[in-house]
Amino acid sequence: MKDYLKRQQKLFTAAQQQRLEELNIMIAGTGGLGTNQALQLQRIGINKIYLYDYDQVEVSNLNRQLCYGKKDIGRLKVEAAAEFLNEFDLETEIIARNEKITLETEVPEDIDIIFDGMDNFESRFILDQLAVENELPFIHAGIEEFFAQIMLVLPESELRLKDVFTGSDKQEAPAVFSPAVTVTASIQVLEALKYLLAFDDYLENQLLHIDLLSSQMEKIDLK
Amino acid sequence: MALKVKLYSLFRINLNTKSVEYELESDITITELIKKLDQDFEGYFTQKLLKKDGSIARGTIILVNGQNIFHLNKLETKVSDGDVVTLFPPSAGG
Numbered sequence: 001m002k003d004y005l006k007r008q009q010k011l012f013t014a015a016q017q018q019r020l021e022e023l024n025i026m027i028a029g030t031g032g033l034g035t036n037q038a039l040q041l042q043r044i045g046i047n048k049i050y051l052y053d054y055d056q057v058e059v060s061n062l063n064r065q066l067c068y069g070k071k072d073i074g075r076l077k078v079e080a081a082a083e084f085l086n087e088f089d090l091e092t093e094i095i096a097r098n099e100k101i102t103l104e105t106e107v108p109e110d111i112d113i114i115f116d117g118m119d120n121f122e123s124r125f126i127l128d129q130l131a132v133e134n135e136l137p138f139i140h141a142g143i144e145e146f147f148a149q150i151m152l153v154l155p156e157s158e159l160r161l162k163d164v165f166t167g168s169d170k171q172e173a174p175a176v177f178s179p180a181v182t183v184t185a186s187i188q189v190l191e192a193l194k195y196l197l198a199f200d201d202y203l204e205n206q207l208l209h210i211d212l213l214s215s216q217m218e219k220i221d222l223k
Numbered sequence: 224m225a226l227k228v229k230l231y232s233l234f235r236i237n238l239n240t241k242s243v244e245y246e247l248e249s250d251i252t253i254t255e256l257i258k259k260l261d262q263d264f265e266g267y268f269t270q271k272l273l274k275k276d277g278s279i280a281r282g283t284i285i286l287v288n289g290q291n292i293f294h295l296n297k298l299e300t301k302v303s304d305g306d307v308v309t310l311f312p313p314s315a316g317g
């Protein structure tokens with residue numbers, strides 16, 4: 001076990017802790033959700049994180065994308081995020097992939113799950129398709145204002161993101177800010193871990209709806 | 224058994240209502256359900272769920288027993304006592 005993980009030792013069995021430290025995770029989109037996911041996943045000691053994005057840092061990103069500051073404006077997001085994360089020197093390998101996710105994207109062969117860090121449903125549907133083709137689990141999250149939803153899609157699941165979210169895209173850019181994005185990404189990481197580390201109760205054919213104005217989380221059954 | 228309509232996100236906040244139940248004498252379509260909801264909530268749902276031409280507006284999810292009506296019969300999907308209809312605007316950002 002990595003020496004800095006002692007305080008989380010009691011949370012997991014020895015086998016779960018070992019599995020945790022062997023996990024390789026693809027983060028698709030290094031924006032608000034993606035930078036928060038990366039920080040959490042590095043902090044809990046996973047083996048490897050692949051960061052995907054093709055954008056550069058803009059000033060409008062700085063209210064929620066935690067790996068960037070004003071000095072990074074104009075830099076490639078994946079490079080700036082990798083540099084920021086590597087400064088912590090926490091042993092998790094960080095691999096930056098400056099490319100747009102398309103149906104032709106070659107998903108790394110050694111990953112255990114794909115994390116949704118996208119900001120629109122069209123891109124998410126492509127990501128879900130890549131998960132199907134590569135027989136990988138995929139964990140979706142979307143956040144807007146004080147509300148979010150999370151959905152875990154298992155490799156064998158016939159129920160895909162498109163089945164639930166067709167008709168979801170809107171014209172206007174959604175309002176997003178740091179506390180709500182961080183909470184959502186943290187729950188996304190927790191829900192993924194519950195599945196990957198074989199806890200008894202994880203989301204299966206359910207949507208987790210998060211209402212931060214009412215301080216409520218609720219599971220919605222899906223078919 | 225009644226038809227249950229569950230509301231989430233801004234729908235719940237704006238209307239200060241978590242869910243509504245209707246005892247139905249016979250099956251109704253989602254279009255007819257929206258009219259029923261409009262009577263109870265001053266036209267709110269037509270404004271939120273439908274375009275001016277009466278088709279489904281983008282940016283809202285309508286689930287009938289956990290299935291998106293886009294993959295059923297859209298607004299002509301029938302619902303009856305015992306069904307659960309879930310309405311929420313999905314969050315798109317990241």
